[in-house]
Structures are given as structure tokens and as C-alpha cells.
Amino acid sequence: MAPSLRAKCVNDSLNAVIETTDNAISQFLVSNKPPCLHRSGEFVYNPPMKVALIFGGRSGEHDVSIVSARSVATALHNGGHEVLPMAIDHKGLWATDGESQRILNGSGDRPDQALSFTGAHRLNPTLLKDSFDVAFPVLHGPFGEDGAIQGLFEILGLPYVGSGVAASALCMDKVRTKKMFENDRLPTAPWVTVTSHAWRADPDALRRRALDLGLPLFVKPSRMGSSVGITKVIDTESLDAAVETALRSDTTVLIEQGIEAREIEVAVLGTTKPRASVPGEIVPGDDFYSFEDKYLDDRCQLIAPAPLDAETTEQVQSLAVEVFRLLGCEGMARVDMFLEKTTGKIWINEVNTIPGFTSISMFPRLWSLSGFEYPALLNELLRLAIERYNNFRRI
Ligand SMILES: Nc1ncnc2c1ncn2[C@@H]1O[C@H](COP(=O)(O)OP(=O)(O)O)[C@@H](O)[C@H]1O
Numbered sequence: 001m002a003p004s005l006r007a008k009c010v011n012d013s014l015n016a017v018i019e020t021t022d023n024a025i026s027q028f029l030v031s032n033k034p035p036c037l038h039r040s041g042e043f044v045y046n047p048p049m050k051v052a053l054i055f056g057g058r059s060g061e062h063d064v065s066i067v068s069a070r071s072v073a074t075a076l077h078n079g080g081h082e083v084l085p086m087a088i089d090h091k092g093l094w095a096t097d098g099e100s101q102r103i104l105n106g107s108g109d110r111p112d113q114a115l116s117f118t119g120a121h122r123l124n125p126t127l128l129k130d131s132f133d134v135a136f137p138v139l140h141g142p143f144g145e146d147g148a149i150q151g152l153f154e155i156l157g158l159p160y161v162g163s164g165v166a167a168s169a170l171c172m173d174k175v176r177t178k179k180m181f182e183n184d185r186l187p188t189a190p191w192v193t194v195t196s197h198a199w200r201a202d203p204d205a206l207r208r209r210a211l212d213l214g215l216p217l218f219v220k221p222s223r224m225g226s227s228v229g230i231t232k233v234i235d236t237e238s239l240d241a242a243v244e245t246a247l248r249s250d251t252t253v254l255i256e257q258g259i260e261a262r263e264i265e266v267a268v269l270g271t272t273k274p275r276a277s278v279p280g281e282i283v284p285g286d287d288f289y290s291f292e293d294k295y296l297d298d299r300c301q302l303i304a305p306a307p308l309d310a311e312t313t314e315q316v317q318s319l320a321v322e323v324f325r326l327l328g329c330e331g332m333a334r335v336d337m338f339l340e341k342t343t344g345k346i347w348i349n350e351v352n353t354i355p356g357f358t359s360i361s362m363f364p365r366l367w368s369l370s371g372f373e374y375p376a377l378l379n380e381l382l383r384l385a386i387e388r389y390n391n392f393r394r395i
């Protein structure tokens with residue numbers, strides 16, 4: 001056997017032994033830890049934990065969620081936690097345990113590497129059994145990031161990672177968050193709202209209001225993500241098609257003035273005392289940061305930390321924390337901003353309460369530069385979930 005091959009075999013067997021031992025240790029720790037008291041009193045944060053990892057879902061970001069969940073599951077295992085996978089199919093049906101595990105075991109962190117499956121239950125029976133410590137929804141977009149599943153956890157009395165019902169619903173809704181920013185005089189790009197009803201009733205009036213903002217325009221569904229349904233409109237003739245495209249994803253559409261800007265993202269962690277990460281920068285490979293650019297083309301660059309001067313860094317960090325507090329976020333969020341190229345002005349774009357979690361995603365990358373490597377980041381998120389749950393119980 002060639003030396004390098006022998007070395008590889010020895011390495012592989014060693015890794016297998018280490019992996020088996022790690023699993024045995026983590027199983028021992030999980031099965032011997034005291035119960036978490038989330039029915040009879042205060043919840044005890046007592047890692048390692050049994051984590052219900054929920055992924056897939058009904059939104060257009062179903063595949064993105066699956067690949068995010070794979071990274072989260074690996075990091076949770078590395079941190080010694082036990083993962084109970086719970087996959088939800090495109091129609092909202094929950095897969096069996098075996099099927100959920102199969103989807104999670106698939107390899108790849110690109111959405112086109114997600115596996116397809118069909119669910120079997122209207123609700124996962126394990127959710128009702130109290131057989132885990134905390135729920136971790138790694139679900140992006142409608143029904144996962146918008147307060148819907150958070151409401152289910154509240155009804156079941158389960159601690160869960162991330163923001164509560166109201167903040168999740170608010171951050172999912174671009175029109176409503178913009179109204180909040182406007183109310184607090186925080187900078188957000190000028191916009192008009194278009195409902196499907198108003199568009200059918202009087203498209204001319206809406207066209208005029210939209211075009212008054214000036215070209216280019218960004219036309220977006222109010223409650224979506226991953227750039228699904230978004231069009232950059234560079235001429236008057238393309239506006240109608242852009243509105244129709246956005247209306248396929250939501251009944252409310254946002255038409256926004258295009259800002260010629262650098263795209264800056266800051267990750268925030270916390271409950272009562274949120275902290276900001278170092279900022280990162282997205283350099284789209286496409287005309288804008290489109291779905292293809294985010295997940296398929298491999299042309300965009302994620303730069304972390306963003307090359308910004310100290311003053312701008314401080315400004316984007318404190319704005320991110322201000323926005324996190326304003327919207328009532330808890331646990332985690334990624335606050336996305338525009339840094340206008342000509343003026344240096346900072347505009348808030350949007351807030352993601354369940355940001356992408358693949359190994360190359362910005363949220364874990366920014367925290368790895370700001371004091372939390374991936375497994376430590378997940379420990380912190382679990383700890384914050386319990387802190388939030390206990391804060392709420394004390395009221
Ligand atoms: N007003 C705008 N000016 C310039 N670019 C924009 C604007 N709005 C959106 N974009 C571009 O479209 C991308 C996706 O828009 P965003 O509002 O973040 O939606 P999503 O929730 O789908 O990520 C942004 O990252 C940016 O590249």
C-alpha cells in the first residue's frame with residue numbers, strides 16, 4: 001500500500017474511533033443529564049441538550065433551509081448535543097423521523113443539493129411528547145421565520161431559538177418594518193406599497209407613484225426572502241411584469257428606490273443586552289444579490305470583516321443593535337444595510353430573524369470573527385433560548 005494511502009487509512013480509522021467515542025460520550029452525557037424543568041418551574045440550562053431541529057417548510061426557501069439545517073446539525077453534534085431532526089415538506093406535512101434523518105444526512109450546502117421528500121403527519125408527534133429540551137427552527141421565510149411556528153411553540157410551552165411571534169412577524173414583513181423605521185426616523189430607502197387589490201383597481205396611479213421614485217427601482221414581495229420574486233427595474237416598460245412577479249409571492253408588494261450602494265451586514269446576538277458582530281460585506285456577482293447569486297453561481301463575494309473605517313464600523317454596529325431592539329428581536333438576527341457609494345450614508349435594508357446557517361453563510365462567519373466559533377455560537381443560541389423562556393416565565 002502506498003504510504004500516503006496507508007496514512008489515509010490510519011487517519012480514517014482514527015477518525016472513526018474518535019467519532020464513535022465522541023458519540024458514545026455525548027450519548028452518555030445526554031442520557032445522564034438531569035431533566036430540564038420546563039413544566040414545573042424555571043428551565044435549567046444544562047448542556048448537552050436535546051434539540052428538535054426543524055427544517056424544510058412551505059416557503060420558497062425550503063431547500064435553503066435544508067442545507068442550513070445540515071450545517072447546524074453537524075455543529076450541534078460537535079458541541080455534544082443530541083439532534084432530533086424534523087423535516088417539513090413543501091405542503092407543510094411533517095416527515096417521519098427516519099425520513100427527516102435521511103434528508104439531514106444528505107451532503108452539500110447548496111440548495112440544489114437538498115433532497116426532496118414527502119411528509120406523513122399534519123404535526124410531528126414528537127413535538128407533543130416533551131422529549132426534548134429546546135426547538136430550533138432553521139426555517140426561512142413564510143411559516144418558519146414569520147411567527148407562525150413560533151406561535152405553535154408558545155402554545156406547546158416549548159423553549160425555542162430566536163425571536164418570538166411578534167418580532168418574527170414584523171421582520172418578515174418588509175413594508176411593516178419600513179413603517180417602523182420611518183416612525184423612529186431611521187434611514188430606509190423611499191418606497192411605495194402596492195396591494196394586489198389596488199394594482200388591479202388602478203394600476204396607472206400606482207405606476208405614477210412608483211416611477212416618481214426614479215429608476216432603478218427594486219420591486220419585492222413584502223414577505224419573502226432569498227431574493228425570491230425580486231426584480232430590479234431599469235426601464236418603465238418592465239415595471240408591470242416586475243409587480244406581477246412579486247405578486248406571485250405575496251399580496252403586498254414593496255416598490256423601493258434603488259440605492260447605489262455597498263451591502264453591509266451585521267449579526268446581532270442577545271436578549272436584553274444585544275451585541276453586534278463585526279460587519280461583513282456582500283459583493284454581488286450579479287446585477288444585484290439575486291437568488292442565483294446567493295446560492296447557485298459562486299460569483300458573489302462575502303467579505304468579513306468588511307473593509308470599513310472605524311467610525312463607519314461603529315455606526316453600522318450601533319444601528320444594527322438599535323434596529324434589533326426597536327423590532328423586539330431576541331436571540332439572533334442579521335441586520336442588512338446599504339452604504340451609499342456617493343454619500344457614505346447608511347440605509348437599513350432588512351432584518352432576518354433566521355439568517356442563513358450554511359457553513360459559508362455570513363451569520364456564522366461574522367460570529368466566528370467576533371468571539372463565537374460555530375459550535376460555541378450554537379451553544380450561545382441555546383442558552384439565549386432558555387434565558388428568553390425564563391424571562392418570559394417570570395412575568
Ligand atoms: N433599494 C435597493 N437598492 C439597491 N439594491 C437593492 C434594494 N433593495 C434590494 N436590493 C438588492 O436586492 C437584494 C435582495 O433584497 P432584500 O430586500 O434584501 O430581499 P431578501 O429578503 O429577499 O433578501 C439585496 O441584497 C440587494 O442586492
Ligand SMILES: [Mg+2]
Binds near residue numbers: 226227336350
Ligand atoms: Mg436580503
